[in-house]
Amino acid sequence: MKLHRLKKRLFTLVAIPFVLFISFIIADYSFPLPITETKPTQTILAQNGAPLWRFADSQGIWRYPVTLNDVPNYYLQALLTYEDRHFYQHFGVDLTALLRASYQNLANGKIISGGSTITMQVARIIDPHERSFWGKLKQLFRTLQLEWHYSKKEILTLYINRAPYGGTIEGIGAASWSYLGKPPSQLTYSEAALLAVLPQAPSRLRPDRYPDRAQQARDKVLDRLETYHVWSSDKLEQIRQEEVWAYPRQSPQLAPLLARRLSLHYPHQAIIHSTIDQPLQYTLEDLAINWKNQLLPKTSLAILVVDHTDMTVKAYVGSIDFNDNSRFGQVDMIQALRSPGSTLKPFLYALALNDGIIHSQSLLQDVPRMTTDYRPRNFDEGFNGPVSVSEALQRSLNLPAVQLMEIYGAKRFTSQLNSVGLMLSSSDNQPNISYILGGVSLKMDQLVSSYSAFARHGNVAPLRFTLDEPLIEKPLINEGSAWITRRILAMQNVPMLNQQIDNIVPLAWKTGTSYGYRDAWAIGINPRYLIGIWVGRPDGTPVVGQYGNLTAVPVLQQVNTILLNKERGQNRPLPTDPMPDSVTIADICWPTGQVLPPQDTNCHRQKRAWIINEQIPPTLELLNIAKHQYYQSGSITLWLNEQGLRVAADCRGAIAKSVALWPISLENWILTRERRQTLIPPIDLSCPPLGEEQLSPLLITGIVPNQVFRALPNQQDFSVAINSQGGRGKRWWFLDGDLLAETDYPTSIKLALSINDKGHHHLLLLDESGQVDRIYFQIQ
Structure with missing residues (x-):
């Protein structure tokens, strides 16, 4: 009987733990730990590791994940000594601590200490329970689950x-x-002790609100460390002399629009380590807010700064003020589609340089154009006649850019930019000439990225927002084209003989203003950084009088000064950009664009140009003029007799002479001695050249230069009959830059004038061959 009872007891002793173990396994499978169910938070870090912005979970909680290696060992000493001295020895429940706490609480009639281990606290955190018997039982179950599934280091990591x-x-x-x-x-050490005890009563012990309470709690930790001889007495005494003090608690609030961008791009990454320079970001956000009072209502501002040596983004200000709804502060204008104005022009000139179509001083034509459907004007409504590539780009002249775009090709231009990540879009996505003047949409980040071609020897690299993103380059232009374009944008002229070229390039920039003054741009390249500036209204409403030079350039110059001061403060040498071997200097002559001896009569104007691979392309012609052989520019061969008159090649005594002709559309802007009437001698009628068309210069008749008009007494309006002489084909009349009429030769028109329009006026006539005549007059 006794043996039977003994067996029964032994069975019970074995069976109960076995049943409990099996029950635990079943319960563990049925009720898994809810750790993975917690929605993670996200923190966006600056390059130095400081939080820029944080995205809380659904309850508004913010966590900044760390590992045990990210905290000092003395913090872990303080934490375990105060909270759970036997953490590495027990199985989740410290029976000794529970008995001690129960005795102290009963003896004092109130709660003196708790017996919860680190593991038990983690169990309560991940699965809160009620203060009841069943709640404690649930906490015990979760505690055992934690010890079953996780190592001690993993549990401690969960706690911290x-x-x-x-x-x-x-x-x-x-x-x-x-x-x-x-x-x-x-x-x-003092801060580590404070943060070790703070979770016991975080609201009551907040150091920013209750520093005295926080210091008393910290000192309790120090007493415990002294009792168990964890830290030396001298160190503890030194720590006790330190007062507890903290800044008013703040959430990280820098680069909000960049944070949103990175959060969407890396949705499952708890910590996103960006390349942002935190002090620079703070400075530029402050700069943007300071501009609020200087800009019109509803106007925003975007600033993007990129280190072009490695393409890391150093500052990202997507709006003028994230918290200003009246200025659409939460709209990221760095990613918005906007018209670029003239900011694409450098790419066109660089691509044309790359293909040997032009050199830095090639002759372009800033003249009226009415012979095609697209009829743009310059920003200042005027015309400059003959201009060089450098002058046209530096002054952002529209008509020379359109001339070059016609020759290079809009589709080809668009595909080249698309291939390096600058996506141009329009309503019908059919590339056309207007793209070069802003008749297209793009994003600032892609535009700034593409400008890296001028700083990275012709290669374009995408922006890098984290160091994990690889640096990938795609070629756009050759090194020589990039170097020349950057020097032009930096307003640097070709040096004279024996003059050195500085290898450190000053700020190079290009402005842009979209149609209707909706967007003002300034894109800059300084020795180390790319700088993108945009000013405008996010809703697309115009701001009359707002344009790149007036609005965006002052911001660009401020940012550039800040960046250069930063480089000087760090004593960091600036990157250099020496002249490539492919670039040389040549003295070329207008109008041919070729190298000629200075004494050559066909060298009307000598220019000093940068050229690539010793290639010197000839002067370009307008496409519509190229169809008329007689009106084309370049060198032609004439046969002259002894009297200097033009004759046929087979006439007696005929001598060949080469004559360089300017483009005919420039006739009204060049010196009299450079015009065709002067350069081409008259014909000897006794032996005329056969089948040659006569050039008849275009003239305005019916009004003389500087004529003054006065109305008759009691007369407000009057008219003047005007006509044209010479020229070829259709002609277009402009009064003060506005199209007045289109006529066929020899139709005359009536010029209606009013005494109310007192002052100076100009009348311009353009014909189908490209010739122009202008007359200035006055109304008194």
């Missing part, structure tokens, strides 16, 4: 990342940044 630190802050990482403005790896 989930411990409450007051309000919406969880974990030592978020607490260290919120209260102390530093990463936990930089905690002092």
